[in-house]
Structures are given as structure tokens and as C-alpha cells.
Amino acid sequence: MRPTVHDIAASAGVSLATVDRVLNARPGVRAVTRAKVEAAIERLGYVRDVAAANLAKGRIYPLVFIIPQGENPFMRGLEAEVRQVDRVTFDRTSISVVNVPPFDAMALAAAIDTAVEDGAAGIAAVAVDAPEVVEAIDRALEQGVAFVTLVSDLASSKRDHFCGVDNVAAGRTAGSLMARFLGDREGPVAVLAGSMLVRDHSERLSGFRAVMADAGRGRHVLDVLEGQDDPVRARALVSRYLAKFPGLAGIYSLGAGNAGLVAALEAAGRPGLCVIAHELTPPTRAGLESGIVDAVLHQDAGHEVRSAIRVLRAKADGVKPVAAQERIRIDIFIRENLPPPDPETGTARAGEG
Amino acid sequence: MRPTVHDIAASAGVSLATVDRVLNARPGVRAVTRAKVEAAIERLGYVRDVAAANLAKGRIYPLVFIIPQGENPFMRGLEAEVRQVDRVTFDRTSISVVNVPPFDAMALAAAIDTAVEDGAAGIAAVAVDAPEVVEAIDRALEQGVAFVTLVSDLASSKRDHFCGVDNVAAGRTAGSLMARFLGDREGPVAVLAGSMLVRDHSERLSGFRAVMADAGRGRHVLDVLEGQDDPVRARALVSRYLAKFPGLAGIYSLGAGNAGLVAALEAAGRPGLCVIAHELTPPTRAGLESGIVDAVLHQDAGHEVRSAIRVLRAKADGVKPVAAQERIRIDIFIRENLPPPDPETGTARAGEG
């Protein structure tokens, strides 16, 4: 049997309470006593039973996820993952979701302040790149609230961790695939984004541009289209470009306007462009299946949510953030390796952890 | 607060023991009593605290992982993942690893029988496609031992679940990428496998062949090379083909002979072939980084291991296998989305579950 606190108490010749104090680095133990206990811990190879500890603590962690509202399907999938995790009751964690208008720094900052006031132990938020947000995050941290950015980072804040992909690398990946798929085909490429106010979009763009500049003798990237992740605007913008640049070779959609993108391409009679988009959602899945989209870069929303929870709990527990090393992978999907949709959340899932 | 067994006992006017009997569908409760308890459960919206239940059970699950020995780097990474999970102590599970010679049906069957005799509650094994193995698996099942196949399936057995990727789809994915990367380039393609005695290899080959037959006006696939996942043999086989077929356009390496493959290509002065390999391991990672390999299809060994444990535990617990729906994703890596190697296990990892 694995040694328990009883074993180490007996072995060290002290009481359970003292063992507990040493184990949890609580004050009020003489150095000699502490040493005895530590020796016993070492000798017996003790490892704490976290589940039992949580049970005894009876503690519950109120966590808040702040997610943009609106019809962005990736965000809706993310929210569904959060709710699903909550249903399954991540042990001793109670999770709530707060929606805010997308790309709205003031609203986000206000939501963060409110969550802190409401006594959140930890907050996960999709960041907007603005000073008000940085300040709100840092205020939360000062109050001792754990904070992670989700999907879109804000490295200039003091957030504990970023749960999302390396978006510069994602942009480079898109660029590399675009270059290989196009081969010798001539023509410029267009980029459809949501807004340069969020880091994930601006970072993807810079990664993509860097690769395009290197490809062959350089491929021209047209001025970026900002569709605010709104399908209607995205469709209009793309349609205009299709008409304006008949020699267009490809489109990189790095935001969430994909329903509009696909609609515009369908309306234009499916010109044979190379199309690479982000996030496996109903519109991009349909695009892959119909052949109108060549590849989809993806981040696993479920992984990100569970990673955020682990990091927030570790921080709230004052445990060493071993989980902070977690990396979210940049998935590549083509038609052939498309995973089946998750009936619960509609997002793409793999076997979890 | 969430309701506990105490609450439902009080509400139903019975003892804890009776509540427990109903909760766990144990016999020896009158229908009326059962109904009262069930009504209380319903009324209060009770959900069991699994961690507390496990603690009380004090039960420990001996699980055995049977993994091929030898220098196959994917298998070594898989084993490292198993050992790491064990270190982290998946709650109340004790895991042991048994190594067997690769592609050896008799040895595998014997190892399964031994694990059953030793009292395993569950077994996960990389299957070899042979009747002896099917019989050994079915014997284990009859003894009430939970069984999952890992990485390579054996659907003709009664195994509870397969923890691995859809290998036909993986082969199709490789074929599709190969076709796109080659574009109009002429020439046949070669396939390097380990052995057709394992399902994962034979399934990948069939998927790849199907896509190649459809590509353009059909691309010729040369006779498959079986290198037994041995780098020396693989290198010799590939070198011979390179000399024999100077017009070769690409190589699909669907097994684990990649160190030999890369060595052969280096020795041949890096002919500009399209190379697609499986599993992100040191040799394939190096190949991607040096540009000699174009893409690597991957399965997350950590996911597979943790999925196997969840399924085995659920089965051993007699719980409904909600986990059985877990799917392992087919990852695509190119140079740009290469994740950093895991310092612990050497395998590619993402944020877990």
C-alpha cells in the first residue's frame, strides 16, 4: 500500500496535524520537527492523495469564463465545452460563463471587475488588445484572483498563463500549406480577418505574411479585409475582392467570418482558389466536405477549457503550476482526417487527456 | 451545497446503507424502499461524488499495458507515457508494463494469459493480427478482465474498445497530401511498412492505395517494402528502391523504420522526393526540421494511454462506458506547426484533456 499521512506521522513520531502543516508548508512548526517530517516523507516516498485532500477541504472554486457573445461558431463551441465540463463536475469547481460583446475592450474590462467583485477564485477570458483590459487583468491579479487568457493572449498583462495556440506559428503553417498547395500557380492571395484588435488575428497575419514573403520569389498579399467576424460583412468584402482581383490565387481566412466566405465563393461559382481557414466549425466543416475549403487550422476548444481550469485551480490552490507547461496544438484538417463532430458541443474533439 | 447521501437518506427516511444499495444497484432492497430512495435522488438532484466513492472503496485497479519491445521510437514514447501517468498516480490505479517481441503473436497471447493469471483488472495491448491473439483476448474477457486494443486494433476479437486512430483514414490522409504536394509531378510512389501482420499498417496501406488510384489519372504505387520497423533493414530496402526507380516521386512510410528511411535519403544526396511518414518521433522530427520529410501523420500516445485507462477503469467499475466514445485524432504536422518535444517522455504532446 502507498504510505499515508498516518504512516509518516508514525514514522516521524508526530501527530497528523503536524504532518499536514509540513505537507502544506503552513507556518508554526519548529525547524527540527519539520526536518523529521520531511525525512519521513522522503524515506517512505509519500505522495499526497489529491482527491482525498480536496474532499477534506470541502473547498469549492468559483471560476468565471468570459467569452464573446454573438454567432461566432468557434466561441459558441468554446462556451459549450465550458458548460459541458461544468456538467461533468470537474471536482469541486463551480463554473459560470459571462458573455460580452466581441472586440469591446471596455465591456471586457468591466466584466473582469465584476467577476472579481463577485468573488471569483479564477477568471479565464478571451482577451482584447487594449490598455483598459491590461489594467483590469492586473487589478484582478492584485486581488489574488488567478487569471488566464484564453484563445487570444495579452502578454503585456501579468496574466498567469495563456491557454491557446501559438498564433504566429499558426499563420506560418497556413502560409506554408498555401505555398505548397499553390505550387507554381501565379497570383496574389487575400486575407480575411475579424479585427486587428485581437492578438490572435494580428499574430496569424504576421506569421502568414512572413512565409508568403519567402515563398518562391515572393507572393503578393493583398490588403487585409476586416469583417468583424460577421458573416454578412465578410461575404460582401470577399465578393468585392473576387470581382476586383480576377487573378486571385488563394484566400486565407484567419478569423470567424467563414460562413460569409463560403457563401461568397459559392455565389462566384466556386472559382478554383486555394482556401485555408481557421477553426473546425459547421461552416468550415461543410467547406472541407464540399471541396471549397482546402485545409482548416484548428485549436481544440475542449483542451483549452480544461487546461484553463487546471491552471486556474493550481494557482488558486497555490500549487506549483506544473500545468502551465501545457501547450495547445495547432491541428491541421483536410477532408480525409476530419474527425466526427461532437454531438454534445458541436466542436471537434479528440480523446481528451 | 450539493446534496449528499446523508441528505437523500434523511429525505427518504432510510439509512445510509440503503441509499448506497440503491445508488449502486445492489440487491436486497424492497421495491417500495427503492422507490422512496429513487424519488429522493430525483427530487434533490443528487449526483454522486466519484472521488469520495473511490476513496471509500479503497479499491485499486491493477492495469497491464502490453507493448512491443525494441527500438521503435513510437512504442518507446508510448511506454514513457504509461510510466508517466503512473507516476502522476491516476487515482487508485496501479499500472504495470509488459514488453513483448514485436510482430510475435504467440508471445503476445502468452503475455495476455499471464496478465490475467496475475489478477489484472484490465489489459491494454498493441494487437498483432492472429487467431492466437484473438483467442487470448476472448479468454481474458471471459474471466471478466477488461480489454482494450491500443494503436493497432483487432476487431475480430471481443475487445471492449480500440484506443487508436482510424488507420484507413490515416492512409487516405497521407494519400491526399501526397497527391496535393506532388501536383503535376510524374512518377510512381513507394511505400515502406513494418509488417502486414499488424492491422494499423495494413489499414494505412489500403487507405493510401485507394486515394492514389483516384488521383488524377492514377498514380502507380510500387510493391510495399516490409522493413519490420528495423532501421537497418528499412535503410537497405529504401536504398535499393532509390537505385532501381530513378523516377520515384514520393515515399510513404507508414511504419516505424524512419531512421533508416532518412539515412537512405541522406546517403542518396536528398533526392527531391515527397516524403510522408508516421508518428512524430526523433527521426521524423529531425526529418521535418531538415526538410527531408514533408509531413508527418501522428497519433497522440498520451491521449491513447489515458483514454485506455479511462475505458478500462469504467469497465472494471461496471460503469457505463461513456468514455468509449473517445476518438483519437489523426494529427498532421509540417515544419511550421511542430510542437515542442515533451521533456518527460520525448513524445509530442498537447495540453491534455
Place this chain on the structure above:
DNA sequence: CTGAAAGCGCTTACAG
């Protein structure tokens, strides 16, 4: 068929 009591491994007031 039903219940009272002890215990799983840990933590938490409360005494001393």
C-alpha cells in the same frame, strides 16, 4: 430486507 458504526486519506478548528 434494513441500519449503526467504522473507515478511506486528508484537513480543520480547537485545546493545550
Place this chain on the structure above:
DNA sequence: CTGAAAGCGCTTACAG
């Protein structure tokens, strides 16, 4: 600075 006792939510013999 240290310890004895009760309790977290559940399960398990043992009585009756």
C-alpha cells in the same frame, strides 16, 4: 509549537 478529535462524501462489513 504541537496534538486529539471530528468531519469531507461515500462504502463496507457486521448485526439484527
